[in-house]
Every structure is written in C-alpha cells, then in structure tokens.
Amino acid sequence: MALPAGFTFSQASLQDYSDCPRRFQLRYVLGVRWPAALDGAAANERAEWEKKALQGAAFHRLVHQHTIGIPEKTLAQSITDPDLRGWWQAYLDTPPPNLPTEVRRSEVRLSVPLDGCRLVARYDLLAIAPGQRAIIVDWKTSRLRTKRETLETRWQTRVYRYVLVQAGAELNEVSALTPAQIELIYWFTNFPQQIERLPYDDSQYIDDQAALQTAISEISARDQELWSLTDDLKRCRYCTYQTLCERGGQMSEEEAPEQDWEPQEEPEDWEIDLEQVGEIAF
Numbered sequence: 001m002a003l004p005a006g007f008t009f010s011q012a013s014l015q016d017y018s019d020c021p022r023r024f025q026l027r028y029v030l031g032v033r034w035p036a037a038l039d040g041a042a043a044n045e046r047a048e049w050e051k052k053a054l055q056g057a058a059f060h061r062l063v064h065q066h067t068i069g070i071p072e073k074t075l076a077q078s079i080t081d082p083d084l085r086g087w088w089q090a091y092l093d094t095p096p097p098n099l100p101t102e103v104r105r106s107e108v109r110l111s112v113p114l115d116g117c118r119l120v121a122r123y124d125l126l127a128i129a130p131g132q133r134a135i136i137v138d139w140k141t142s143r144l145r146t147k148r149e150t151l152e153t154r155w156q157t158r159v160y161r162y163v164l165v166q167a168g169a170e171l172n173e174v175s176a177l178t179p180a181q182i183e184l185i186y187w188f189t190n191f192p193q194q195i196e197r198l199p200y201d202d203s204q205y206i207d208d209q210a211a212l213q214t215a216i217s218e219i220s221a222r223d224q225e226l227w228s229l230t231d232d233l234k235r236c237r238y239c240t241y242q243t244l245c246e247r248g249g250q251m252s253e254e255e256a257p258e259q260d261w262e263p264q265e266e267p268e269d270w271e272i273d274l275e276q277v278g279e280i281a282f
Contacts, residue, residue, distance in 0.1 A: 002029075002220075002222070002223055003028070003029060003219065003220060004028075004029065006118075007028070007117065008111075008117070008118045008119070008120050009114075009117055009118065009119045009120070009216060009219075010119070010120050010121070010122070010159070011121065011154075011155045011156040011158075011159040011160065012155075013027075013028055014155040014159065014212075014215055015154060015155045015156065016028070017215065017219055018155065018215075019230060019232075019235045020229060020230035020235055020236075020239070021222070021227040021228050021229075021230075022226070022227045022228060022229045022230070022241075022245065023230075023235075023239060023240075023241060024219070024227065025222075025226075025227040026241050026244065027240075027241075029227075032241065032244070049238055052141070052143075055081060055083055055084055055087075055141060056141035058081070058084055059084060059087050059088070059091075059139060059141055059189060060107075060124060060139060062075055062078075062079070062084075062088055062091075063091060063106070063124070063125070063139060064106045064107045064124075066091075067104055067106035067125065068106060072092060075088070076088065086189075087141065087189035087190075090189055090190075090192040091139075091189070091192070093192070094192035094193055095187075096135075096137050096185050096187050096195055097195075099127040099135055099137070100127045100128055100129035100132070100133060100134075100135060101127070101129075102128060102129050102130060103126070103127070103128040103129075103130060103171055104125070104126070104127055104128075105123070105125070105126045105128075105171065106124065106125050106126075107122070107123070107124065108122075108123050108126055109121065109122045109123070110123070110163050110164065110166075110167040110168070111163075111167065112163055112166040112167045114212060114213065114216060115213050115216055115217065117216055117220065119159065119162075119163060119212065119216075120163075121159050121160050121163040121164070123136055123138075123160065123164075124137055124138050124139050125137040125138075125139075126164070126171060128168075128171050128172060130171075130172050130173040130175070131172065131173065131175055132181065133181050133182075133183070134164060134168060134171070134172065134177055134181055134182050134183075135182075135183050135184075135185060136160050136161065136164060136182070136183070136184040136185065137185045137187060138156070138160070138184065138185070138186050138187070139187055139189065140186055140187065140188045140189065141188075141189045141190075142188070142190075143190065145188050145190070145191045145194060146186070146188075146196075148196055148198075151186055151196055151198065152198065157184060157198060158208045158211065158212070159208075159212070160184055161179070161182050161184055161198075161200045161204070161205070161208065162205060162208045162209060162212065164177060164182055165177055165178070165179055165182060165200075165205055168182075178202075179200040179201050179202050179204065179205040180199075180200065180201055180202070182199075182200040183197060183198065183199045183200065184197075184198040184200070185197050185198075186198070229245060229247075233247060
C-alpha cells in the first residue's frame, strides 16, 4: 500500500510518521478523516483540543492580517475570545525583537524537490535583510512552553531551515541563503518574553538533508497492508485515530506528552498550485 502519486511531504506528515507510522498511513495514504466517534471523557478532551486549535488558527490569522497592513484597532474590534485577546495584546506588547524590516512575508509557502519527491514548508513569518540574514518566526499557542531540546529535534525545525536554504533565493534578491544566515525563532503566546532562538549552520544543514532523504526513502518504500503502530502509548492520547487502534484512555494526563495546540495540516491542505510557490528548478 504505497503513497499516492505525486505526494508532497511536509513537516507535519514527517512528524506524523515519526510519531506513529500507522497514523501516517491512515491520514495520508488511506485518507481516513472520520474515524469512530469518541464518547465520554475522550470526547470532551477532543472537543477541548479542537477549541484550542481553532483559537490558534485565529491568532495566526490576526498576525497575518496585521503583517499585511490591517490596523491594530480594526483587528482588536474583531476579537471576542478572552484568551485570544490576551495573546494578541502579548504580541503587540512583546513582539520578537530585532527582526529585519526590508522583506516581511507572512503565511508563505516554499517548495523544493528532494530525491524525486517534493518537500513543502509553510512559514508563519519570514523577515529578511537581503544578503545579510533571514529570520523564520513561528507562533506557538500551546499552553506549555516546549523545551528547547524538543524543538531542536522536531521535523518542523529541520524542514523550515532546510527549505529556506534551498528555496530562499528569490526572497533574498536572487542570492542564495547560506545556513549561517538563517535563524528560527519560536514565539510563545503564553510566554512572550521567553522566545527560543535556533540558529543554523553548515553541519546542521548537511545532517538535515541526510535525515530527510532517509525518512522520505523509508516512507516511499513501505508497501505493507498495515503499517506499524507506535510503541509509545503517550502518542495516542490526542490522536484522531485512537478509537480505530483501540488505544484511547491508556495513560494518565501526567503521562501524556506536551501538547501543541497548533492545528495540523490535513493532506488536502497541501494540494496546492506549485506554480504559486517559490521553488528551485529541477
């Protein structure tokens, strides 16, 4: 049971595979969107997750609208949710410091070819001083502040910086970006003064390219009827497919992993017109 023809990889799909190959198969290979219904405590927990995900999406829209020039006052008048209002004020009062102002691109997607496949990154904000430096900013609305060591190993960090090296020339006035010119900033709505800065270098870039090639090759070669389930049951707590795998409710809340409330991209989100995406040529 192979990948769909023309499948495009993203940080979300790669992270799904790392967390649980069966989740990847259900979501991206089989296209399962509506598994068996949850009930009781699990249903309430899932409803809370979806609420937080919608709040996160609303915050991203606000920042995007602000970046493209809609006045703060106009945007503030549209906010009715108290959590969202607090996040918005934190963004206004304590934005990421010292960002380049020459080029600002919000909600931009870049695409590159990699080993016969495509790899896409969707950025919350790119701030670039052409020929000097490029800062990736990612807004995080999770309740907890994710640990640095976790952020460093997640596919989001690896994909975002790698793709910008490969496909950022157009935004850098046609001059290719070097790894040393790139930095990724994670900014947390609940901890606006505790940003996490992750610089890049040539060694990390080489390691990321090798890791991406290995992961994509492994996924592309899988043809089992049923892909393996994760051995880490903590990964099941917030999984959409926990009822299909009969793994719901097998750990306490204290045992569950830190939860990122960012909405995950559905496969159809990546069915985009690649002519509208910055990319390098084959």
